[in-house]
Amino acid sequence: MSNAQLEIQLIASLVAIACAIPGTFLVLRKMAMISDAISHSILPGIVVGFFITQDLNSPLLILLAALTGVITVVLVEYIQKTGLVKEDTAIGLVFPVLFSIGVIMIAKNANDVHLDIDAVLLGELAFAPFDRLLISGIDVGPKSLWVIGVILLITIVLLLAFFKELKLSTFDKGLAASLGFSPVILHYGLMTVSSITTVGSFDAVGAILVVALMIAPAATAYLLTTDLKKMLVLSIIFGVVSAISGYWFAHWLDASISGSITTMLGLLFLIVYLFAPSKGVIAVLYREKQQRIEVSLLTFLLHLKNHDEDNERHVNHLNEHINWQKVRSKTVLDLALRNNMIVIDNKIVSLTPKGDMFTTQAIDYIITNEDTQIEDMKNDFFLFRG
Amino acid sequence: MKQKIAVQVDDLTVAYNYKPVLWDIDLEIPEGVLMAIVGPNGAGKSTLIKSILGILKPIAGSVTIYGKPYKKQRSLVAYVPQKGSVDWDFPTTALDVVMMGTYGSLGWIKRPRQKEKKASLEALEKVGMLAFKSRQISQLSGGQQQRIFLARALVQDASIYFMDEPFQGVDATTEIAIINILKELRKAGKTVVVVHHDLQTVPEYFDWVTFLNVKKIATGPVKDIFNDNNLTKTYGINYKVSVQE
Ligand SMILES: Nc1ncnc2c1ncn2[C@@H]1O[C@H](COP(=O)(O)OP(=O)(O)O)[C@@H](O)[C@H]1O
Ligand SMILES: [Mg+2]
Numbered sequence: 313m314s315n316a317q318l319e320i321q322l323i324a325s326l327v328a329i330a331c332a333i334p335g336t337f338l339v340l341r342k343m344a345m346i347s348d349a350i351s352h353s354i355l356p357g358i359v360v361g362f363f364i365t366q367d368l369n370s371p372l373l374i375l376l377a378a379l380t381g382v383i384t385v386v387l388v389e390y391i392q393k394t395g396l397v398k399e400d401t402a403i404g405l406v407f408p409v410l411f412s413i414g415v416i417m418i419a420k421n422a423n424d425v426h427l428d429i430d431a432v433l434l435g436e437l438a439f440a441p442f443d444r445l446l447i448s449g450i451d452v453g454p455k456s457l458w459v460i461g462v463i464l465l466i467t468i469v470l471l472l473a474f475f476k477e478l479k480l481s482t483f484d485k486g487l488a489a490s491l492g493f494s495p496v497i498l499h500y501g502l503m504t505v506s507s508i509t510t511v512g513s514f515d516a517v518g519a520i521l522v523v524a525l526m527i528a529p530a531a532t533a534y535l536l537t538t539d540l541k542k543m544l545v546l547s548i549i550f551g552v553v554s555a556i557s558g559y560w561f562a563h564w565l566d567a568s569i570s571g572s573i574t575t576m577l578g579l580l581f582l583i584v585y586l587f588a589p590s591k592g593v594i595a596v597l598y599r600e601k602q603q604r605i606e607v608s609l610l611t612f613l614l615h616l617k618n619h620d621e622d623n624e625r626h627v628n629h630l631n632e633h634i635n636w637q638k639v640r641s642k643t644v645l646d647l648a649l650r651n652n653m654i655v656i657d658n659k660i661v662s663l664t665p666k667g668d669m670f671t672t673q674a675i676d677y678i679i680t681n682e683d684t685q686i687e688d689m690k691n692d693f694f695l696f697r698g
Numbered sequence: 699m700k701q702k703i704a705v706q707v708d709d710l711t712v713a714y715n716y717k718p719v720l721w722d723i724d725l726e727i728p729e730g731v732l733m734a735i736v737g738p739n740g741a742g743k744s745t746l747i748k749s750i751l752g753i754l755k756p757i758a759g760s761v762t763i764y765g766k767p768y769k770k771q772r773s774l775v776a777y778v779p780q781k782g783s784v785d786w787d788f789p790t791t792a793l794d795v796v797m798m799g800t801y802g803s804l805g806w807i808k809r810p811r812q813k814e815k816k817a818s819l820e821a822l823e824k825v826g827m828l829a830f831k832s833r834q835i836s837q838l839s840g841g842q843q844q845r846i847f848l849a850r851a852l853v854q855d856a857s858i859y860f861m862d863e864p865f866q867g868v869d870a871t872t873e874i875a876i877i878n879i880l881k882e883l884r885k886a887g888k889t890v891v892v893v894h895h896d897l898q899t900v901p902e903y904f905d906w907v908t909f910l911n912v913k914k915i916a917t918g919p920v921k922d923i924f925n926d927n928n929l930t931k932t933y934g935i936n937y938k939v940s941v942q943e
Contacts (some may be wrong), residue, residue, distance in 0.1 A: 491802035
C-alpha cells in the first residue's frame with residue numbers, strides 16, 4: 313500500500329468519525345434533513361470565504377461557511393415558526409436558494425474562483441494527498457488530514473464534556489430547560505459542530521458523502537442497540553468500515569471513492585435493516601408469525617378450558633369449530649403437545665395441569681397487563697414480549 | 699397561621715406566535731398543598747407549568763418561587779412533563795432516565811457517579827420499578843413509563859413538584875400507587891401541583907384546586923370552590939359532577 317493510499321483511507325476514516333458523532337444526535341432528534349440542508353447551503357459561505365482567503369482549507373473559510381450553515385438552521389426555524397409551512401417544507405425552501413446563490417457566485421466569478429460544482433458535491437478524495445501542509449518548509453502531511461483531525465479532536469472533546477447535556481436535551485427538552493441546561497444553546501452548539509464538520513469534510517469528500525456519513529451509520533446503529541453510548545460506538549465503526557471498504561471497492565472498480573463509500577454505507581444499512589436481531593424486517597416478520605401462532609394456541613387452550621364435553625374436544629371437531637385450516641391446527645396442536653400443555657387420548661384433547669395453569673396466567677396477563685409474575689414465561693413466548 | 703406562598707404568579711400572559719393562550723394569570727400556590735389544575739384540552743395547563751418553570755418565555759408578567767425568580771430556585775423544583783412529550787424509542791434504560799433527575803444538582807459537565815446512581819435506584823424502588831431498571835424504555839407499559847417519570851422527579855429531591863397529567867394512560871393500580879406517593883410528599887411538607895383530567899377523583903385526591911381556561915377561573919381549597927358553578931365556568935357547558943360526601 314502506498315503512502316497516498318494510506319493517507320486517503322486515514323482522511324476518509326477521520327471524516328467518518330467526525331460525521332458519525334453529530335450524526336447520531338441528528339438522527340435521534342429526527343433532524344436528518346437538516347444535515348442535507350447545511351451541506352448545500354454552505355456553498356455561498358465557501359465562495360465568499362474563498363474570495364477572502366484564496367485557500368479552501370483556511371480556518372477563516374471554514375468558520376464563514378459554517379456560519380452559513382447555522383444561518384440556514386435559523387432561517388428554517390424562523391419560517392417554520394410562522395406556522396405557515398412544516399419543517400421539511402421550510403428546509404426545502406431555504407437550502408436550494410442558498411445553494412443557487414453559491415452557484416451563481418461561482419459562475420459570475422469563474423475567472424477568479426478555482427472551484428467547480430462537481431467538486432463541491434462529490435469531492436475528490438483521490439486528490440486529497442496532493443495538497444500538502446508545509447510548516448517552515450517541512451511536509452507534515454495532507455492539509456485535509458490536519459483540517460479534519462483538528463475538527464474531530466474538538467468534536468470529541470465537546471462530546472466528552474457535554475454528553476450528559478446532549479443526551480438529556482435530545483431525550484427531554486422540557487426537563488433540560490427546567491434544570492437549566494438551555495436546549496437552545498445545545499441545539500445551536502450541535503448545529504455549529506455539524507456545520508463545521510460539513511465544511512471541513514466537503515473539500516475532501518464532497519457534500520453528498522458528508523450527508524451520507526452523518527446519517528447512514530447512525531441510522532444503522534439505531535437498529536442494533538438500545539444504548540446511546542453503544543449507538544455512538546457502532547456509528548463510528550460503521551462509518552470507518554464503509555470508508556475503508558469503500559476505498560478498496562473504488563480501487564478495484566477504478567470508480568469514484570466517495571461514490572463507493574456511499575454505496576457501502578447503503579449496503580451496510582440494507583443488511584442490518586433486513587437482519588437486525590430485534591428491529592430488523594426478518595425478525596419482525598418472524599415475531600409476528602410466532603405471535604399469530606401463539607394467539608391461536610391460547611384461543612385453542614381457552615376453548616379446551618371452557619368445554620368439558622367430549623365432542624367439543626375431538627381433534628376433528630376442533631378443525632371446523634375454531635375454523636382453522638388444517639396446517640394451522642396441526643402447528644398449534646404440535647406446539648401445545650411439545651410444551652406438555654395437552655394430552656391427546658383417543659383423539660380427545662384435554663389440558664394438562666401445566667396447560668391449565670398457563671392458560672389462566674396468560675389470560676390474567678392479557679387482562680391486567682401486570683408484568684412481574686410472567687417475567688420467566690417471556691423467554692418461551694413471543695406473545696408476552698410486547 | 700398564615701401559610702407561606704410556594705409559587706406566586708403575577709399578571710402572566712403567554713403566547714405562541716403572538717396568539718395568547720394564557721391571559722393575565724394571577725395565582726398563589728401555598729406551601730404544602732396537593733393541588734390539581736383542571737381545565738379542558740387546550741386550556742393552557744401545560745403552558746402554565748412550562749412558563750412557571752422557565753421553559754417558555756411569557757410576553758408579560760412574572761413568576762416567583764419562594765419569593766425569588768425561578769432561575770435562582772431551580773434546585774427546589776421537580777418537573778414531570780406530559781408523557782407524550784418525549785420519544786420513548788430513545789436508546790436508553792429506565793435507570794438512565796431516572797438518573798437524568800440528578801443532572802440539575804450536578805450542573806454542567808460533571809457526570810453522575812455512585813451517589814447519583816444509588817439515589818436513582820432508591821427512587822426506582824419507591825415506585826416499584828427496581829426490577830425494570832435495565833429495561834429499554836420502549837419495552838415498558840404506559841403505566842410503567844409514568845412511574846419512571848415519577849421516580850425521576852423523586853430523585854430531584856425538590857420542595858415543589860409539577861406534574862403534567864401523571865395519570866394519563868395508567869391502570870388503576872398505578873394510579874393508586876402514584877397518588878399514594880404524592881400524598882406522602884405532601885405529608886413531608888412538599889408542594890405538589892398536578893394537571894388532572896378526571897374530575898370525579900379531584901375531591902378524593904387533592905386538597906387544593908385551580909380552574910383554568912385561558913384565564914384563571916378560580917383557585918382555592920377543594921372543599922370551598924370545587925362546585926358546579928366553577929366547573930361550568932371552566933368547561934363552558936352546564937357541568938355537573940356529583941361530589942360524594
Ligand atoms: N408549541 C406550540 N405552538 C403553538 N401553539 C401551541 C403550542 N403548544 C400549545 N399550543 C396551543 O396552546 C394552547 C394551550 O395548550 P396547552 O398548554 O398544551 O393546553 P393543555 O395542556 O391545557 O391541554 C392550545 O390551543 C394549543 O394548541
Ligand atoms: Mg397539556
